[in-house]
Amino acid sequence: MAFTHTLRRRLARATGLALTLAAVPQVAQAAPLDPVAARAAIDAQLAKIYPSLDALYKDLHQHPEVGFQETRTAALLAARMRALGFTVTEHVGQTGIVAVYRNGDGPVVLVRTELDALPLEEKTGLPYASHAQQTIDGKLTPTDHACGHDSHMAWWVGTAQTLLALKDKWHGTLVFIGQPAEEKAGGAKAMLADGLFTRFPKPDYAFAAHVGPDVAGHVTVKQGAVSSASDSVIVTFHGQGAHGSMPDKSIDPIVMGAHFVDDVQTVISRQKDPQKFGVITVGAFNAGFVPNIIPDTAVLKLTLRSYDPDVRKLLLDGVGITARAVASMARAPEPGVDHTEATASVVNDPALAGQLAGILKTALGENQVALVPAMMPGGTASEDYSEYVNAGVSKSVFFGVGGSDPAMLARLKAEGKPVPVNHSPFFAPQPEPTIRAGVETLTLAVLGVAGN
CATH class of the missing domain: 3.40.630.10 (Zn peptidases)
Structure with missing residues (x-):
């Protein structure tokens, strides 16, 4: 380090x-x-x-x-x-x-x-x-x-x-x-x-x-x-697969993931005190295998960094709230939000x-x-x-x-x-x-x- x-x-x-x-x-x-x-x-x-x-x-x-x-x-x-x-x-x-x-x-x-x-x-x-x-x-x-x-x-x-x-x-x-x-x-x-x-x-x-x-x-x-404190989080969006020519028959987890990647940064820019350190990084976004099939799931892997315990809680809560809001907007099942690894400052x-x-x-x-x-x-x-x-x-x-x-x-x-x-x-x-x-x-x- x-x-x-x-x-x-x-x-x-x-x-x-x-x-x-x-x-x-x-x-x-x-x-x-x-x-x-x-x-x-x-x-x-x-x-x-x-x-x-x-x-x-x-x-x-x-x-x-x-x-x-x-x-x-x-x-x-x-x-x-x-x-x-x-x-x-x-x-x-x-x-x-x-x-x-x-x-x-x-x-x-x-x-x-x-x-x-x-x-x-x-x-x-x-x-x-x-x-x-x-x-x-x-x-x-x-x-x-x-x-x-x-x-x-x-x-x-x-x-x-x-x-x-x-x-x-x-x-x-x-x-x-x-x-x-x-x-x-x-x-x-x-x-x-x-x-x-x-x-x-x-x-x-x-x-x-x-x-x-x-x-x-x-x-x-x-x-x-x-x-900094370090927290690893895996967010799994559950959708409904369909052929790429019929997106209306799907609940697209890739679109949910894309919304999430963008929206979760507002936790940093609009909720966190700008004078306090905090980072949310999406390091992996895995979904689908071929170009003409909308998959059932999208899995995103995140790392969160902070010093202050209150900021750490804000980031963790913000990831979960944002993921659930994105899924709700897509009329999808509740996403999985798993806190996999953590260490304090x-x-x-x-x-x-x-x-x-x-x-x-x-x-x-x-x-x-x-x-x-x-x-x-x-x-x-x-x-x-x-x-x-x-x-x-x-x-x-x-x-x-x-x-x-x-x-x-x-x-x-x-x-x-x-x-x-x-x-x-x-x-x-x-x-x-x-x-x-x-x-x-x-x-x-x-x-x-x-x-x-």
Whole structure:
């Protein structure tokens, strides 16, 4: 998900904004953390382990697996974590893994990575590019880590390894989870339904990070809403089939669908507050097979995006009301309106985000870290990490980490060409600065809440 690039762009557009860390609410720590010394210790560890993280990253990149099929990926990470000394449980939420490490009394801290890739053919031309395929819906399909979850897994393992090397500097319990099927927006729910917060220690804090097309190594910390809520809806119009030469003998579901596609946008343009974010997109319209037959049904698939819970309800209600009104106007049976997938907006704890941004700025440098205030909108992509927060982890921060080669960004800007973003077949984060920044960010976050 391309959160970081969007948030930085919006921050740059804000004029007259002078946000100082002194103005940000702070979370009390048990003891002061020296961010500069902590980063030096982290980087000393990274100097030893980075070659193994790079090899892991390229292995994962060449062997991508889609949601709930991540068997090789999960087994590989489980073996790594066991070797470090974690107690590992596999097959949580089908293909998820949970790794627990206890280091005395202290908070329980969850760190999450995603395991899954996308059904997409890679076109980067990298020497370690994916040529893998998996059977998806009965069809052999190319797969690619075009969202960057391979970077996430590498920095997740690196963070675990670094925290264990520095375990005299923190106390508490680590719960590292490898989540399946983020792209399906079902993996987090599957892990929670399988007892993530009952079979294992329930976290006091939770952290995750996502790579994006910003400059490699840059970190974005957003207060408040980070991502949009996502709702998938299938609308089925039921008509009456007839020959194309006798439309009066039909109830045409294609005409109903066409009316719906147009009319449902008035929910956005005439019912939603124009100052609040909301999107209704019809991504699929399937009806009929031949030109001279009016079909019985038309099936439309929609995605809805929003931040505000009231706007989210408005969009969902508006889709149903519009679909039923269109069917009624055509004297057709009531349509099917099925809410198939849903995930809420990811919302960072503002005070904790401000505290950790201060630590990161001191450790990594003012120019390497952007703190985006809650008053500014988040990204428009979606993330099911929100399920953990909504299940009771109030103290949570989801970070953005840049992955793009700065020279490439400059060249594309000069040429007036778009930057490859997450889910593009050309998306190719720079491994070393990206993984290093992820390890530094997540390790400093854990030390910030569990440090001595």
